[in-house]
Amino acid sequence: MTLGMDLYDVYQHRQIKRVQRQLGIEASSTDQRMRNTRDEIDRLHDRIDRLVLVNEAMWELLCECTGLTEEHLRHRMEGLDRSDGAVDGRRRPQAAVCECGAMVNARARICLFCSADAPARTAFDGL
Numbered sequence: 488m489t490l491g492m493d494l495y496d497v498y499q500h501r502q503i504k505r506v507q508r509q510l511g512i513e514a515s516s517t518d519q520r521m522r523n524t525r526d527e528i529d530r531l532h533d534r535i536d537r538l539v540l541v542n543e544a545m546w547e548l549l550c551e552c553t554g555l556t557e558e559h560l561r562h563r564m565e566g567l568d569r570s571d572g573a574v575d576g577r578r579r580p581q582a583a584v585c586e587c588g589a590m591v592n593a594r595a596r597i598c599l600f601c602s603a604d605a606p607a608r609t610a611f612d613g614l
């Protein structure tokens with residue numbers, strides 16, 4: 488009986504070790520994915536910060552060279568925001584009608600019904 492329990496204990500011990508190894512591997516790969524996600528978020532924040540800086544610099548140059556003011560900018564931003572039917576701090580690209588009559592999603596490059604190029608939009612709509 489004692490020998491039976493010992494073999495059972497050894498078997499259990501091996502099973503536990505195997506599961507711990509598997510969990511350890513899974514935990515470390517999850518940790519790695521978390522680190523990769525954090526790194527990607529940090530890179531995106533850096534890009535956004537850089538884009539804000541570039542936009543601000545361009546805006547200051549525009550103001551200096553054209554006489555445009557902050558009031559002009561705010562007025563235009565409000566108009567664009569309102570143009571999609573919702574005042575929510577952004578302009579959502581709108582679907583457009585294809586030459587075949589189908590509606591084409593704002594981010595689609597071609598019509599799903601006839602494969603024609605998506606209707607012309609502003610350069611910002613595809614972003």
Ligand SMILES: [Zn+2]
Pocket residue numbers: 585586587588589598599600601602603
């Ligand atoms: Zn079409």
